[in-house]
Amino acid sequence: MIELRKVAYSYGGGELFAEVSLALQPGSFHFLTGPSGAGKTTLMRLLSAELLPTRGEVTLFGQPTGAMSRDDVAGARRRIGLIHQDCQFLDHLTLAENVMLPLAVAGRQPEAQGNIAELLAWVGLTRQADQKPPSLSGGERQRAALARAVIGSPELVLADEPTGNIDWEMSQRLLTLLAELNRMGRTVLIATHDLNLIRAARALVPARTLRLAQGRLVTAGADL
Amino acid sequence: MSILSAPRSVAAEMPPDRVVPPSGFTAQLTVLAAAAMAFLAVFALALGSAAGRLAERWDAELARTATLRISxxxxxxxxxxxxxxxxxxxxxxxxxxxxxxxxxxxxxxxxxxxxxxxxxxxxxxxxxxxxxxxxxxxxxxxxxxxxxxxxGAVLDDHTRWRAPLIAAAGRLRVFGGLAVALIALSMAAMVTLAAQVALAANERVIRVLRQVGASDRYITRAFVRRFTLRGLAGAAAGTAAGLLAVLFLPGDDAAGGFPTGLGFQGTGWLIPLAVPPFAAAVAWIATRTAARRSLRAMT
Structure with a gap:
């Protein structure tokens, strides 16, 4: 599904990481952890074809990202549910409209009619459905980003610090949803520095933890 | 609200241009530019139409007459x-x-x-x-x-001065057409500028759309639809105002001269109705070109 082969990324004259190789198999669940500034967000952006590697190759759904056209990238993004650290929305649309945006751009809007209310209820945003994003709290925005990322039943969910702005209870609910998605065959990769979240996930899903530090990606042990 | 009922905001299908923020000065600029250009286009068409009528009248009236002067x-x-x-x-x-x-x-x-x-x-x-x-x-x-x-007789068959008059009227007609072309070009330039400003101002919107899988075609369509509709609305208002202004100009009969005979006759009144769709087409082409160029430049 996703493969990184000897990937390096340079930024501002320095090399953020090098020789990073990784294969995410369909239906797998991964955590990506590491200290701040190690390049977790950059790695996530490489995986969603937002960035191209300086060296090496990233293969997304069987296609090298460097050889993808703009249409190819858009097509690949429709198969990925992205949750960014700084969740961005279209401020003039309602929360519900923002959540169903992935379906609207894919021409699958009618599918939203049935499941959007259910999804918003699940993330606890039913009352906020008709509100505009600027009026939402940080936690509400994070939950809305999660709903938007999963509404199209993506094959892969990439979540960058998805629990950064939400309380522990909501983090657990979010984790449960991602674990459910994983049980339905979706591949999940969560970048987080929250080790408690990783530990909590072990009870829900067989997750593999990767650690990015000092420019290298290694599999972390059970000592986390 | 029942958990299974869709929220009010998604009860109807969202048109693509909903993703473009509705406000901003570019919206007003596009509507205003289209209205002003359509207003001017109606006058240019009226000038061309009047010049054409004048040329025909001079030709018809003078072609079958001559004058003999006896000194x-x-x-x-x-x-x-x-x-x-x-x-x-x-x-x-x-x-x-x-x-x-x-x-x-x-x-x-x-x-x-x-x-x-x-x-x-x-x-x-x-x-x-x-x-x-x-x-x-x-x-x-x-x-x-x-x-x-x-x-003592001198025959004047009017050819000497009829030809330049008809040529002058023909030239006026050409100027009318040229004015319409220049107006269309100016409108295209203004809409292009407004679209580029709107695209630059909405870079964050475009980033979000790309993040959720919107293709450049989808984004272009959204902006094009928005600007085309604005162009159409502005041009419709401008055309209506232009037609009213032409309607209230003094007619041929009132003053008998060319400048006051500016206007349309009979089915000629239908010609300005082509201005709003034409303006919308200009806006469509201009926005599409601007959007494609801007999106290519945005990484």
Whole structure:
């Protein structure tokens, strides 16, 4: 599904990481952890074809990202549910409209009619459905980003610090949803520095933890 | 709200241009530019239409007439006029010939000299009004005959000054068309500018759309739809205002001159109705080009 082969990324004259190789198999669940500034967000952006590697190759759904056209990238993004650290929305649309945006751009809007209310209820945003994003709290925005990322039943969910702005209870609910998605065959990769979240996930899903530090990606042990 | 019922905001399908923020000065700029350009386009079309009518009228009115001017000493003028009328009556291609009275001559001169002109005291040549048949007459042959029989006669078949008048009216018509083309170009430039500003101002919106899998085609369509509708709305308002303005201009009959005869006649009033769709087409092309270029430049 996703493969990184000897990937390096340079930024501002320095090399953020090098020789990073990784294969995410369909239906797998991964955590990506590491200290701040190690390049977790950059790695996530490489995986969603937002960035191209300086060296090496990233293969997304069987296609090298460097050889993808703009249409190819858009097509690949429709198969990925992205949750960014700084969740961005279209401020003039309602929360519900923002959540169903992935379906609207894919021409699958009618599918939203049935499941959007259910999804918003699940993330606890039913009352906020008709509100505009600027009026939402940080936690509400994070939950809305999660709903938007999963509404199209993506094959892969990439979540960058998805629990950064939400309380522990909501983090657990979010984790449960991602674990459910994983049980339905979706591949999940969560970048987080929250080790408690990783530990909590072990009870829900067989997750593999990767650690990015000092420019290298290694599999972390059970000592986390 | 029931958990299974869709929220109010998603009850209806979201049109693509909903993703473009609705406000901003670019929206007003596009509507205003389209309205102003459509207003001017209506006047340019009215100018072209009036010029066309004028050329046709001059051509029709002057093509079948000629004038004979007889300058002779007072004691010979009557005899020469009679001789000229005899020659004209026997000339093929001339339908009728009539000596104008001094009152008619005075009426012709009145616009220049006023009503108190003592025509009888002035050495004004005798004018003979000639109406030709559709086939026309041989002007060279007639001049030769008149030279022999009426030495004081000068034949004016109007060709000398008819051609430049018709050419001038034709040129006015071309200017009208040129003005419409320039207006369309100006509108295209303004819409392009507004679209580029809107795209630059909405870079964050575009980033979010790309993040959720929107293709450049989808984003382009959203902006194009928004700007085309704005162009159409502005041009419709401008055209309506232009038509009202043209409608309330004094007509031909009121003043009889060209500048006041600016307007449309009969089915000609339908021509300006093409302005709003044309403006929308211009906005469509301009926004599409601008959006494609801007999106290519955005990483």
């Amino acid at each position: 002779a000493p007072p004691d010979q003028i009557a005899a020469q006029t009679e001789a000229a009328l005899r020659v004209l009556q026997t000339t093929p291609g001339i339908a009728s010939a009539r000596a104008m009275t001094s009152a008619e001559a005075q009426a012709l001169l009145q616009p220049w000299f006023g009503p108190d002109l003592p025509v009888a005291l002035l050495p004004i040549p005798q004018l003979v009004e000639i109406t030709t048949t559709d086939a026309g007459f041989d002007a060279t042959g007639l001049r030769a005959r008149l030279q022999g029989e009426v030495p």
